[in-house]
Amino acid sequence: MSNVFRLLVLSLLVIGKGDGVYGLVDEYRRDDFPAEFVFGSGTSAYQVEGAALEDGRSYSIWDTYAHSGFCSGANGDIACDGYHKYKEDIELMAETGLEAYRFSISWSRLIPNGRGSVNVKGLQFYNDFINRLIAQGIEPHVTLNHIDLPQILEDEYGGWLSRKSVEDFVAYAEVCFREFGDRVLHWTTFNEANLYALGGYDTASSPPGRCSSPFGYINCTIGDSTYEPYLVGHHFLLAHASTVRLYHEKYKAMQHGFVGLNLLLFWFEPYTNTTEDVKATQRANDFYLGWFLNPLVNGDYPEIMKKNAGKRLPSFTKIESEKVKGSFDFLGINHYTTLYVKDNPKSLETDNRDAYADMAFTYTGIEFPIAEFPLKPMGLVKLLSYLKEEYGNPPIYIHENGQVHARNATLIDTPRVAYLQAYIGAVLVALRNGSNTKGYFQWSFFDLLEMVGGYGYGYGLYYVDLDDKELTRYPKLSAHWYANFLKGNNISDIVISNLKVKGSFSS
Numbered sequence: 001m002s003n004v005f006r007l008l009v010l011s012l013l014v015i016g017k018g019d020g021v022y023g024l025v026d027e028y029r030r031d032d033f034p035a036e037f038v039f040g041s042g043t044s045a046y047q048v049e050g051a052a053l054e055d056g057r058s059y060s061i062w063d064t065y066a067h068s069g070f071c072s073g074a075n076g077d078i079a080c081d082g083y084h085k086y087k088e089d090i091e092l093m094a095e096t097g098l099e100a101y102r103f104s105i106s107w108s109r110l111i112p113n114g115r116g117s118v119n120v121k122g123l124q125f126y127n128d129f130i131n132r133l134i135a136q137g138i139e140p141h142v143t144l145n146h147i148d149l150p151q152i153l154e155d156e157y158g159g160w161l162s163r164k165s166v167e168d169f170v171a172y173a174e175v176c177f178r179e180f181g182d183r184v185l186h187w188t189t190f191n192e193a194n195l196y197a198l199g200g201y202d203t204a205s206s207p208p209g210r211c212s213s214p215f216g217y218i219n220c221t222i223g224d225s226t227y228e229p230y231l232v233g234h235h236f237l238l239a240h241a242s243t244v245r246l247y248h249e250k251y252k253a254m255q256h257g258f259v260g261l262n263l264l265l266f267w268f269e270p271y272t273n274t275t276e277d278v279k280a281t282q283r284a285n286d287f288y289l290g291w292f293l294n295p296l297v298n299g300d301y302p303e304i305m306k307k308n309a310g311k312r313l314p315s316f317t318k319i320e321s322e323k324v325k326g327s328f329d330f331l332g333i334n335h336y337t338t339l340y341v342k343d344n345p346k347s348l349e350t351d352n353r354d355a356y357a358d359m360a361f362t363y364t365g366i367e368f369p370i371a372e373f374p375l376k377p378m379g380l381v382k383l384l385s386y387l388k389e390e391y392g393n394p395p396i397y398i399h400e401n402g403q404v405h406a407r408n409a410t411l412i413d414t415p416r417v418a419y420l421q422a423y424i425g426a427v428l429v430a431l432r433n434g435s436n437t438k439g440y441f442q443w444s445f446f447d448l449l450e451m452v453g454g455y456g457y458g459y460g461l462y463y464v465d466l467d468d469k470e471l472t473r474y475p476k477l478s479a480h481w482y483a484n485f486l487k488g489n490n491i492s493d494i495v496i497s498n499l500k501v502k503g504s505f506s507s
């Protein structure tokens with residue numbers, strides 16, 4: 001009880017601070033954004049669905065990774081049981097006022113053998129899911145691959161390390177376009193393509209958990225951190241480009257949709273104003289963003305990557321380069337905070353280098369384990385401005401943005417409200433300055449299975465009680481805040497009005 005009281009006082013402080021202390025704009029409404037701009041929230045298949053081996057689904061590399069103990073011992077066998085609870089979940093989304101919902105399709109649920117025959121039960125599930133979203137007026141935004149390649153393809157030919165993955169991915173994507181494309185207009189090929197490659201193949205901090213000494217977080221028995229991330233990134237680009245080409249040639253005229261790629265992007269600030277740190281900051285952008293966006297916009301990798309990675313970075317043939325160049329309708333970005341970059345030239349002194357050593361910088365700005373992201377809304381404004389200036393202002397969807405906390409039953413998540421208020425305000429500032437941003441998705445709709453920390457951390461608007469057999473969902477203050485914003489209320493008033501309703505959910 002006294003805990004709740006203390007948190008309420010904190011809430012009042014948020015109001016008191018006003019004047020741009022947290023955010024860049026003090027007040028705004030949904031109406032300040034263009035009507036066609038979409039606001040939503042998101043999740044991914046493995047993190048919420050559960051039903052891991054039910055109705056014909058087979059394991060993905062994430063199932064295998066989690067079952068090896070690498071998600072803090074947690075796994076997605078049950079997760080939020082979204083596979084069974086999706087009807088009520090979509091009701092919650094509608095009550096929250098979501099205009100769009102970002103989720104991913106589990107490839108191994110739809111095509112359990114990785115290629116070939118489609119699982120009728122999986123098809124039914126996603127058809128019903130999409131139909132129910134649309135019946136509630138919620139736009140489906142679909143990610144095709146959220147770190148969950150079917151394990152069977154990993155076993156057969158080494159997954160993304162093999163060129164064969166390109167063909168299988170495109171065939172899977174085509175099944176999705178054919179079956180769901182009459183209702184789904186927004187497709188993302190890969191979630192966090194950059195981190196998928198780095199986490200999966202350099203540090204082993206995400207599936208499939210490959211690395212080589214001394215680069216991994218774990219002692220890998222298999223992998224080579226010096227070149228695998230680059231090879232896999234190359235295959236992501238080829239798979240992405242072929243998928244976009246296929247959509248444009250065969251489906252776009254009929255379905256009128258859009259296909260993009262998603263990256264995890266920080267905003268990087270130089271730690272000091274020395275030439276070295278400023279150059280290191282440019283290098284950080286080139287390695288995180290330019291790695292994928294330079295090929296998509298210009299047809300080749302950034303010069304600094306070619307220089308520092310040398311032969312370990314694949315090169316594009318002329319035909320590949322032409323295929324990749326221009327092959328995106330939008331860029332999806334996952335953004336959480338700003339990092340401060342310090343030059344680290346020493347890491348280039350050895351030949352045994354992984355991608356991080358090639359980047360040659362160290363950073364501050366977040367500490368592990370992450371307790372809470374520092375609020376740096378100006379970083380998002382600058383990132384969107386950088387995309388405008390350096391890459392021709394492509395259409396952007398902010399696919400993930402949100403605040404993390406150790407997961408607990410406290411429903412008064414004032415820091416999350418302050419975070420969302422500040423960052424959505426930052427999007428408004430960027431839009432007013434000419435950014436081509438088209439939508440914003442809060443991460444995540446529920447507290448779910450996180451790669452880092454398993455069920456120990458939450459980003460959700462809704463708390464899921466894991467001790468309750470029913471996995472009951474409870475709205476946090478942030479759910480009420482977002483709902484009020486989406487209903488068109490003035491956000492300066494929202495915190496106050498929510499405090500009035502707190503009794504209904506903090507008992």
Ligand SMILES: *[C@@H]1O[C@H](CO)[C@@H](O)[C@H](O)[C@H]1NC(C)=O
Nearest residue numbers: 204213214216217218219220
């Ligand atoms: C890796 O192996 C070394 C030597 O056996 C051991 O000291 C270390 O704790 C291991 N690290 C991890 C993350 O398991």
Ligand SMILES: *[C@@H]1O[C@H](CO)[C@@H](O)[C@H](O)[C@H]1NC(C)=O
Nearest residue numbers: 269270271272273274277340
């Ligand atoms: C770098 O210079 C800019 C412009 O003069 C200034 O705003 C900023 O605070 C400086 N940064 C550091 C870390 O000194």
Ligand SMILES: *[C@@H]1O[C@H](CO)[C@@H](O)[C@H](O)[C@H]1NC(C)=O
Nearest residue numbers: 405406408410412413414415
């Ligand atoms: C519980 O979560 C809330 C936000 O959801 C956070 O503000 C608070 O610090 C957390 N409490 C603990 C003890 O971790």
Ligand SMILES: *[C@@H]1O[C@H](CO)[C@@H](O)[C@H](O)[C@H]1NC(C)=O
Nearest residue numbers: 381382385388389430433434
């Ligand atoms: C606004 O846009 C201009 C022109 O692209 C850019 O120079 C400036 O840095 C931007 N301002 C902010 C606050 O992002």
Ligand SMILES: *[C@@H]1O[C@H](CO)[C@@H](O)[C@H](O)[C@H]1NC(C)=O
Nearest residue numbers: 027028029490491492493494
């Ligand atoms: C929003 O609310 C604030 C605080 O109540 C008020 O000062 C402001 O005029 C309101 N803005 C609009 C556009 O209604």
